[in-house]
Amino acid sequence: MTTTAAPAMPVAAPPAGREGPRWARPALYGLLLAVGLAYFSNLSASGYANSFYSAAVQAGSQSWKALFFGSLESGGAITVDKPPAALWPMALSVRLFGLNSWAILAPQVLMALATAAVLNTAVRRRFGPVAGLFAVGVFALTPVAALMFRFNNPDALLALLMTVTVWCVLRALEQGRTKWLLWAGAAVGFAFLTKTLQAFLILPPLAVLYAVCAPVPVRKRIGQLALSALTMVVAGGWWVAIVELMPASSRPYVGGSQNNSFLELTFGYNGLGRINGEETGSVGGGGGGRGGGGGGGWGETGIGRMFDSEIGGQIAWLLPAALILLAAGLWLTRKAARTDSARAAFVAWGGALIMTAAVFSFMAGIFHQYYTVALAPYVAALVAMGVTVLWEERGAWWPRAVLAGTVVVTVVWAYVLLGRTPDYLPWLRWAVLAAGIVGALGLPAVGRFGGRGLAAAVVGLCCAASLAGPAAYTVSTLNSAHQGSIVTAGPSAGFGRGGPGGGGGRGGPGGGDDGQRGGMQQPPGQARGQGQAQGGMPTLPGGAAPGGTAPSGASTGAGTNPGFGEGMRGDGGGGGGMGGLLNGASVDAKAKALLEKDADDYTWVAAAVGAQNAASYQLATGEPVMAIGGFNGSDPSPTLAQFKSHVAEGKIHYFVSGGEMGGGMGGETGGGTQGGGGGRGGNSGTSSQISSWVTENFTEVTVGGTTFYDLTQPAG
Secondary structure (H helix, E strand, O other): OOOOOOOOOOOOEEEEEEOOOHHHHHHHHHHHHHHHHHHHHHHHHHOOOOOHHHHHHHHHHOOOOHHHEEEEEOOOOEEOOOOOOOOOHHHHHHHHHOOOHHHHHHHHHHHHHHHHHHHHHHHHHHHOHHHHHHHHHHHOOOHHHHHHOOOOOHHHHHHHHHHHHHHHHHHHHHHHHHHHHHHHHHHHHHHHHHHHHHHOOOHHHHHHHHHHOOOOOOHHHHHHHHHHHHHHHHHHHHHHHHHHOOOOOHEEOOOOOOOOOOHHHHHHHHHHHHHHHHOOOOOOOOOHHHHHOOOOOOOOOOOOOOOOOOOOHHHHHHHHHHHHHHHHHHHOOOOOOOOOHHHHHHHHHHHHHHHHHHHHHHHHHHHOHHHHHHHHHHHHHHHHHHHHHHHOOOOOOHHHHHHHHHHHHHHHHHHHHHHOOOOOOOOOOHHHHHHHHHHHHHHHHHHHHHOOHHHHHHHHHHHHHHHHHHHHHHHHOOOOOOOOOOOOOOOOOOOOOOOOOOOOOOOOOHHHHHOOOOOOOOOOOOOOOOOOOOOOOOOOOHHOOOOOOOOOOOOOOOOOOOOOOHHHHHOOOOOOHHOOOOOOOOOOOOHHHHHHHHHHHHHHHEEOOHHHHHHHHHHHOOOOOOEEEEOOOOOOOOOOOHHHHHHHHHOOOEEEEEOOOOOOOOOOOOOOOOOOOOOOOOOOOHHHHHHHHHHHHHHEEEEEEEEOOOOOOOOO
16 A cells, blocks of 8 residues: 555544544434435325235234234235245334334335444444445435335345344454354344345355454354354244244245245245246246347346346446445555455455345346345445545545546446436436536546645535436435336336336236236337237236236226336336236225125135235225235135135135136146246146136126125025
């Protein structure tokens, strides 16, 4: 490193009892307050957001058993296709404050503030209060963070727990204290109960980092890592053990699995299937892509995926800067001691970023834009740390040059990203480009010779130019409603490959937060909400093309779906895209009254094929509605025999017609499997068998344009 009058590196952590400058704590509280106010604003506009999870939250607020297992309804028929940890805070909130949008989504906003606070603590401890505050600002202005920390998918809790994990490992590295490594293991274990194997992506770089750099003997390091792994297994495995060991008849069916096994779900569809594209029943993942890159219904795979037209506007604004600054930070600390905390911080955050981004880039299975919220804390930390160390080394020419070059790369990239939404603030990309270049030209001079005031002005100009693009997309995100299984941040950009807005969403029948398991794609070039059928596009039950009329079991405000494009994105719609598959539909007042009558006499007031259709009626009435076949109607639960038994025992009042995506699309396959394009394999005909049996044996009731079958009134 170059020795200059400026500090060579940030000072070490302050001694106990010192909290840094007096302004640091009030500044942090003020910034967190501003972030909280921004994220809480317009929160209720998203309504129930993803009604799939909102229905499970409602069930958990009514039944402790449903809360524990993550059941879709309080009757305990079937669970969501993820472990339930992300549902627990929301369900407890609804227990306290009642079922409403704020009660469901407010815990997610609080997770954003918790993530920001942990991020600030981790960065400030080694790099100072300014770096900590800057990290919070970058994180809060990341568009996909503004989206997912105001939405009810599991990704918000996962991002918080991953940030806590990195922070705990960094604390453990300071003095080699075992307790912090145990806390890291506990955080990963709980993250596993949030979104299964995605929690493990950052383990390899963090484990290697501790094994090499911890300031304790090698034998102790290995023992500490073993204890941390054991803690992780206990923290994440206790719930799995209960589910696997409990008799299947005593718990809900494990949604998303074909054999009622959480382990099968974890290591199959939610595990290796995401990597190799061979998720059971998914016809969208895998396959060869263009130009030698992998791809399929989930888009092109490869090193450029995080920057492409679908992902770039979500997360990539400062991703090039983070990678440049990571390299610069590692170069600056190349001669430091093995246990140097600054280098450890760059390796920890950088390893987490690269590992997660690499898996996202090359996974051939189901992938959606909002997954990239996991990268937001890593990018924020690296940008804040890198800028800090380079500025403190500004006495040498090359740190100033790297800073200036980073600003140029950032604003040029922002110019490109803003150009993908040319109708949204068209002047902004030129302003960003001009201001960034002016600031970058001034950095080398003021970094060496400028006074404090001039330096502050130039640095402020560079920061404003670099953050203006993501800030604009974040404001657009905060001002928009987001509903359905697939959501994207920022303004709508039309459709790229497979989806809309800011990068677009991929389509097809799906499951839970992942949206689709069937891999149907949005027609290229179609504007949001158009939705006419294209050649080769699958049809919905009854022959309707995607974006056509709603299924007979649910009505929208206008009587039709808002269009395939709207349904794919899921934003702001009320009609239930893909025939109610991707989002719940509005429920007619007369249909609501019908289901509410004598509701207490039944375990389920109704049954409907597909979780989103069932969720519509459940959220409207507040009463449990059985989701036949799980999310897209393809899970083999309940079987026809089980359903007949429930009906005979008088547990179900009505059957909602329509929505037979899982088994009603294609007849039998060559392998004898019933069901078609949306199904997940061997038992996808179960829902169609139930539908056929009901329509042949029970009395049809039409209320407000909605068709039901009264399961207490046999036909004829």
